[in-house]
Amino acid sequence: MKVDEIRQLFPALSQEVYGKKLVYFDNAATSQRLAAVIEYQDRLAFGPNANIHRAVHKLAIDATREYEETRDAVRDFINAPSREEIIFTSGTTHSINLAANCFGDAFINPGDEVIVSESEHHSNIVPWQIMCNRRGAVLRVLPVDDEGHIRLDILEGMLSERSKILAITQISNVLGLKNPINEIVRICHAKGCKVLVDGAQGVVHGGIDVQRTGCDFYAFSGHKIYSATGVGVLFGKKELLEKMPPYMGGGEMIDHVRFSGTTYAPLPEKFEAGTQNLLAVPTLKPALGFASMVNTDAEVKKQQREIIDYLLDKLGSASDVRLFGVPRGTEEKIPLFSFCVDGVHHEDLALILDKMGIALRSGQMCAEPLMDRFGVTGMLRASIAPYNTMEEAEYFIKCLDRAKKMLRG
Amino acid sequence: MHMKSLEEVKEAIVEDFSVYEEWLDKYEYLIELGRNLSEYPEEKKTDDRLIQGCQSRVWLDSEVKEGRIWFTADSDAIITKGIISLLISVYSGRTAAEIAGDDFGFITEIGLKDNLSPTRANGLASMIDRIRTIAEENL
Numbered sequence: 001m002k003v004d005e006i007r008q009l010f011p012a013l014s015q016e017v018y019g020k021k022l023v024y025f026d027n028a029a030t031s032q033r034l035a036a037v038i039e040y041q042d043r044l045a046f047g048p049n050a051n052i053h054r055a056v057h058k059l060a061i062d063a064t065r066e067y068e069e070t071r072d073a074v075r076d077f078i079n080a081p082s083r084e085e086i087i088f089t090s091g092t093t094h095s096i097n098l099a100a101n102c103f104g105d106a107f108i109n110p111g112d113e114v115i116v117s118e119s120e121h122h123s124n125i126v127p128w129q130i131m132c133n134r135r136g137a138v139l140r141v142l143p144v145d146d147e148g149h150i151r152l153d154i155l156e157g158m159l160s161e162r163s164k165i166l167a168i169t170q171i172s173n174v175l176g177l178k179n180p181i182n183e184i185v186r187i188c189h190a191k192g193c194k195v196l197v198d199g200a201q202g203v204v205h206g207g208i209d210v211q212r213t214g215c216d217f218y219a220f221s222g223h224k225i226y227s228a229t230g231v232g233v234l235f236g237k238k239e240l241l242e243k244m245p246p247y248m249g250g251g252e253m254i255d256h257v258r259f260s261g262t263t264y265a266p267l268p269e270k271f272e273a274g275t276q277n278l279l280a281v282p283t284l285k286p287a288l289g290f291a292s293m294v295n296t297d298a299e300v301k302k303q304q305r306e307i308i309d310y311l312l313d314k315l316g317s318a319s320d321v322r323l324f325g326v327p328r329g330t331e332e333k334i335p336l337f338s339f340c341v342d343g344v345h346h347e348d349l350a351l352i353l354d355k356m357g358i359a360l361r362s363g364q365m366c367a368e369p370l371m372d373r374f375g376v377t378g379m380l381r382a383s384i385a386p387y388n389t390m391e392e393a394e395y396f397i398k399c400l401d402r403a404k405k406m407l408r409g
Numbered sequence: 410m411h412m413k414s415l416e417e418v419k420e421a422i423v424e425d426f427s428v429y430e431e432w433l434d435k436y437e438y439l440i441e442l443g444r445n446l447s448e449y450p451e452e453k454k455t456d457d458r459l460i461q462g463c464q465s466r467v468w469l470d471s472e473v474k475e476g477r478i479w480f481t482a483d484s485d486a487i488i489t490k491g492i493i494s495l496l497i498s499v500y501s502g503r504t505a506a507e508i509a510g511d512d513f514g515f516i517t518e519i520g521l522k523d524n525l526s527p528t529r530a531n532g533l534a535s536m537i538d539r540i541r542t543i544a545e546e547n548l
């Protein structure tokens with residue numbers, strides 16, 4: 001599919017900012033929505049807008065079908081063994097909090113260890129800290145090297161019988177490098193340590209096969225993969241989810257409620273308390289459909305590769321630019337570039353580029369420990385989606401040069 | 410020494426800003442202001458002088474002499490430095506009562522508030538808050 005055709009599918013892309021054409025390069029934070037997603041959500045609101053799993057009337061039946069079909073679509077997309085293992089949440093953060101909290105209650109004892117990598121998003125650090133504090137466990141950190149690669153060489157040595165779970169991102173939202181997840185899972189499982197994979201970025205760039213990878217949990221958000229906001233997924237292996245207590249109580253997560261004690265619904269409802277986001281969840285269907293298409297379309301892949309090569313070259317070869325997440329081979333890199341410019345503050349650059357119509361992320365990017373690791377107060381990030389063009393990439397480089405000149409005087 | 414009144418200074422700034430139509434030009438102007446801000450001593454870059462709520466770091470120091478408050482400041486980002494420089498040029502050398510009694514409305518008038526992102530706008534609000542607090546403490 002040609003990039004011009006893809007752009008037609010995303011109505012927000014044609015808007016102007018400050019009278020200039022929008023160049024949206026903040027896709028790693030939130031991607032734009034498909035027209036099909038926007039229309040779908042509307043259609044659901046005009047039609048089967050009813051609570052799911054609860055009533056026998058027509059609207060409720062249709063709403064429930066929409067919702068449960070989505071579960072099947074997600075199961076297909078990540079190749080989970082069964083639909084019971086797919087839990088809908090509000091997003092990655094919710095998914096990881098659920099997993100950390102309930103896994104902790106079921107499996108973590110005082111003195112146990114939990115490992116996270118140094119390149120994690122705060123959403124894959126703080127929930128584990130909270131749980132470790134509550135359970136008396138120790139949080140350990142798997143470092144990255146100067147190029148941003150996970151220190152796979154020391155992972156095995158960090159593991160012991162106390163290591164209960166390792167939480168790691170498939171692709172860091174700062175570094176944009178594909179972590180060797182299969183290898184990490186293999187090493188951890190050999191020592192009896194479970195693995196949660198934060199797929200917030202990874203699900204967008206190549207997706208995942210949870211069976212082939214073997215990870216125990218996988219979390220992602222819809223809003224980064226072209227769907228509506230307010231929907232996310234937690235995949236968990238059935239044997240673990242069954243042993244974990246519920247996260248929140250109420251709604252349809254119950255079997256019987258008595259004052260003498262409550263029994264819980266089977267998976268996955270056990271973890272879906274309260275009224276679900278019944279308008280947003282089904283929008284994952286068209287969104288994941290589109291994601292599968294672009295992940296396999298040769299033309300899209302070629303076009304994305306060209307942009308990656310171009311930006312790697314331009315940013316990588318500039319003597320005043322420090323690029324974070326330097327790939328060993330180009331296949332390892334997704335179109336996400338975090339960098340600092342010598343003598344120029346990231347925020348100044350972001351402000352000026354904004355006025356030129358370019359939307360970038362600046363600051364700590366929810367990864368303060370990683371900023372500390374590289375000794376910077378923040379970075380600038382350009383993250384690119386299949387609807388971004390080479391012309392936009394060239395315009396960005398031109399504007400970056402102009403902004404640098406402006407700021408340096 | 411004749412000092413322009415608070416109102417006069419604010420009017421001059423509003424006029425300066427109005428000649429630039431494009432926001433990029435207004436940024437150029439702020440960058441220029443930031444560059445011309447007089448040097449701020451390294452040893453005064455302390456946490457108690459740091460203004461919270463900005464994406465970039467901003468330090469503000471004050472000194473009271475003969476009933477007037479004198480401000481000095483610095484930032485690691487040049488546009489922020491321009492903004493704090495602008496604030497200083499208006500409020501430094503005024504009495505506590507003058508500053509505390511001001512509505513800081515000229516900031517809105519030059520469109521600064523609307524043209525900064527919420528994080529940046531928060532930073533601006535924090536800078537104004539700090540200046541006002543210092544004035545109130547010296548009333």
Ligand SMILES: Cc1ncc(COP(=O)(O)O)c(C=O)c1O
Nearest residue numbers: 091092093121123173200201221
């Ligand atoms: C790697 C990573 N993990 C977690 C998150 C949190 O996702 P959400 O804000 O959708 O819960 C993000 C999003 O910024 C991310 O990039």
